[in-house]
Amino acid sequence: MKRQLLMLTAAVAFASSAAAVELKPAVVFDMGGKFDKSFNQGVYEGVERFKKETGITYREFEVTNPSQREQAIRKMAQREANPVLAIGFAQATALEKVAKDFPGTKFSIIDAVVSLPNVQSIVFKEHEGSFLVGMLAAMKSQTKAVGFVGGMDIPLIRRFNCGYAQGAKYAVSDVNVISNMTGSTPSAWNDPVKGGELARSQFDRGADVVFAAAGGTGVGVYQAAKDAGKYAIGVDSNQNHMHPGTMLTSMTKQVGVASYNAFKGVKEGTWQAGVSVLGLAEGGVSWAYDEHNKDLITAEMKAAVEKAQADIISGKIVVHDYMSNNECPSL
Amino acid sequence: MSDFILIAISTLDATIRVSTPLILCAMAGLFSERSGIVDIGLEGKMLAGAFAAAAIAAVTGSAWLGLGAAIGVSICMALLHGFACITHKGNQVVSGLAINILASGLTVTLGIAWFHQGGQTPLLSGDARFFSIDLPGALAVADVPVLGAIYTQLISGHNALVYIAFMTVPVTWWLVYQTRFGLRLRAVGENPQAVDTAGISVFWLRYRAVICAGLLCGIAGAYLSIAQNASFIREMSAGKGYIALAALIFGKWRPKTALLACLLFGFLEALTVRLEGVALPLIGEVPAQLMQATPYILTVVLLAGFIGKAIAPKAIGIPYSKER
Numbered sequence: 001m002k003r004q005l006l007m008l009t010a011a012v013a014f015a016s017s018a019a020a021v022e023l024k025p026a027v028v029f030d031m032g033g034k035f036d037k038s039f040n041q042g043v044y045e046g047v048e049r050f051k052k053e054t055g056i057t058y059r060e061f062e063v064t065n066p067s068q069r070e071q072a073i074r075k076m077a078q079r080e081a082n083p084v085l086a087i088g089f090a091q092a093t094a095l096e097k098v099a100k101d102f103p104g105t106k107f108s109i110i111d112a113v114v115s116l117p118n119v120q121s122i123v124f125k126e127h128e129g130s131f132l133v134g135m136l137a138a139m140k141s142q143t144k145a146v147g148f149v150g151g152m153d154i155p156l157i158r159r160f161n162c163g164y165a166q167g168a169k170y171a172v173s174d175v176n177v178i179s180n181m182t183g184s185t186p187s188a189w190n191d192p193v194k195g196g197e198l199a200r201s202q203f204d205r206g207a208d209v210v211f212a213a214a215g216g217t218g219v220g221v222y223q224a225a226k227d228a229g230k231y232a233i234g235v236d237s238n239q240n241h242m243h244p245g246t247m248l249t250s251m252t253k254q255v256g257v258a259s260y261n262a263f264k265g266v267k268e269g270t271w272q273a274g275v276s277v278l279g280l281a282e283g284g285v286s287w288a289y290d291e292h293n294k295d296l297i298t299a300e301m302k303a304a305v306e307k308a309q310a311d312i313i314s315g316k317i318v319v320h321d322y323m324s325n326n327e328c329p330s331l
Numbered sequence: 332m333s334d335f336i337l338i339a340i341s342t343l344d345a346t347i348r349v350s351t352p353l354i355l356c357a358m359a360g361l362f363s364e365r366s367g368i369v370d371i372g373l374e375g376k377m378l379a380g381a382f383a384a385a386a387i388a389a390v391t392g393s394a395w396l397g398l399g400a401a402i403g404v405s406i407c408m409a410l411l412h413g414f415a416c417i418t419h420k421g422n423q424v425v426s427g428l429a430i431n432i433l434a435s436g437l438t439v440t441l442g443i444a445w446f447h448q449g450g451q452t453p454l455l456s457g458d459a460r461f462f463s464i465d466l467p468g469a470l471a472v473a474d475v476p477v478l479g480a481i482y483t484q485l486i487s488g489h490n491a492l493v494y495i496a497f498m499t500v501p502v503t504w505w506l507v508y509q510t511r512f513g514l515r516l517r518a519v520g521e522n523p524q525a526v527d528t529a530g531i532s533v534f535w536l537r538y539r540a541v542i543c544a545g546l547l548c549g550i551a552g553a554y555l556s557i558a559q560n561a562s563f564i565r566e567m568s569a570g571k572g573y574i575a576l577a578a579l580i581f582g583k584w585r586p587k588t589a590l591l592a593c594l595l596f597g598f599l600e601a602l603t604v605r606l607e608g609v610a611l612p613l614i615g616e617v618p619a620q621l622m623q624a625t626p627y628i629l630t631v632v633l634l635a636g637f638i639g640k641a642i643a644p645k646a647i648g649i650p651y652s653k654e655r
Contacts, residue, residue: 192560
């Protein structure tokens with residue numbers, strides 16, 4: 001009897017300790033770094049919010065070199081971090097390898113799809129959000145020319161570009177869209193010098209509104225717009241506050257909410273593997289309207305964009321997705 | 332036609348902006364290499380200067396203090412290079428690479444510690460930056476066809492550091508070819524024994540040369556972070572130091588030809604940006620990567636002996652030690 005009791009206590013103790021296994025979330029940021037004021041920073045703010053609300057700290061790593069990705073994700077998994085959140089399309093291959101080796105660990109990835117039973121993939125319909133800011137750009141432009149500065153030349157960024165061009169042409173049919181990509185290596189996410197130079201070249205070619213979807217490179221684009229007295233459009237995070245008066249708007253992508261939900265989901269047991277696609281209808285993408293840019297957006301522009309937004313959600317306007325066939329009808 | 336002129340002028344205008352750090356670094360490299368010290372560390376000195384300029388300008392709100400800090404820090408790095416490879420006769424390439432790695436790591440680390448923005452410095456505005464200067468009469472002649480546009484857009488309207496960069500070229504030429512210091516500088520890069528025999532300190536001459544290099548790299552760094560841009564960002568020099576070195580070699584270690592090489596490389600970069608996605612008549616679309624690689628390709632072709640001949644200073648890379 002005594003022995004049975006002892007075993008029971010031991011079992012209870014074991015069970016309770018198992019239940020109390022603390023959540024050890026981890027996040028691997030991508031090139032550009034968590035202070036890129038854009039994509040990675042949105043994630044950073046989301047996971048910080050999680051930390052503040054739950055008191056659970058998280059491990060983090062900032063990738064500064066493409067070869068570190070797999071190593072970083074693997075190390076997190078080895079240290080029994082759960083869930084592991086990987087940021088950016090470029091981490092997909094690395095994550096796929098590691099997720100196969102750690103079937104018991106939950107992985108989430110933003111901006112890419114990895115089809116494994118322990119991976120949650122979160123992707124956004126950037127073309128829908130870009131469509132709306134494209135409309136704003138075209139309506140704001142005096143010169144009937146708008147610019148686009150992309151980061152690394154990848155299909156995802158072309159999806160932004162294509163959505164933007166469609167929106168611009170939807171609002172003003174004869175608008176000229178000038179597009180540039182910063183580079184073809186991951187360093188293109190963090191080259192504000194080049195970004196500024198690209199923006200200036202577009203101003204020289206007549207553009208007076210420029211949309212940057214380029215992570216940290218965008219900082220240079222917004223600065224160039226401010227110096228030249230033109231308008232710029234931010235991306236991923238709400239960047240309107242950076243240069244009030246010349247930031248026309250920002251195409252926001254709720255990466256922070258997605259990251260927060262990934263951590264929270266594991267904590268509450270609601271986390272599910274699979275793909276979730278967040279568009280305008282789900283509130284995954286949007287355009288920023290706040291005290292910093294409300295003087296730049298006229299009531300007409302606002303109404304037109306809101307109408308288009310409703311039409312996209314209802315399916316009346318279909319925004320072509322570049323990644324569906326790697327072609328863009330509007331460019 | 333007038334459209335074409337406007338595009339040409341705006342491309343040349345961009346060339347000037349892009350070439351400025353190259354010119355400063357190439358002149359810096361010229362001093363150093365002409366004295367016999369290989370300077371791979373242009374990149375690192377420029378990066379350290381960029382960080383110092385942005386950090387001090389952010390704290391004090393003065394662009395000129397930022398420039399001073401950039402020059403100071405860059406000279407310190409140059410002296411470190413000098414200490415390793417002049418005093419201690421270390422390998423100059425290794426020391427230069429060490430400078431680059433040191434700058435790359437230290438700037439980010441200090442940036443995180445001081446500003447808590449992941450290695451960036453706060454965005455600068457107002458007096459903390461160098462703004463473009465309108466030269467006298469720029470507005471008055473703006474309407475004159477062609478010449479007016481050239482004056483207002485191309486020559487006027489740059490920031491102070493751009494004009495300083497272009498002035499360093501004749502100053503460098505004068506110093507290297509017209510002064511006693513320059514004569515000795517060139518001699519020490521060709522035949523240090525002879526200079527030593529004449530009773531002139533080889534070490535002190537070479538130290539002065541690397542200090543000049545540090546000064547110019549500091550200005551280049553300040554240009555990047557507080558004139559062309561408004562904050563320091565990790566690795567913002569993005570290989571410009573190496574391109575400048577290539578330009579120096581392409582320019583055969585001479586000020587005027589090095590300037591032309593810098594302008595050519597800058598022009599290629601400005602053109603890359605403008606030609607992206609534009610189909611040219613006859614040729615079609617030129618891949619951006621090809622244009623970006625052109626400076627390096629040209630330098631390799633030159634070194635292989637196809638375009639004239641680039642002869643390096645004879646004593647370059649060899650640490651000097653007195654006869655034992």
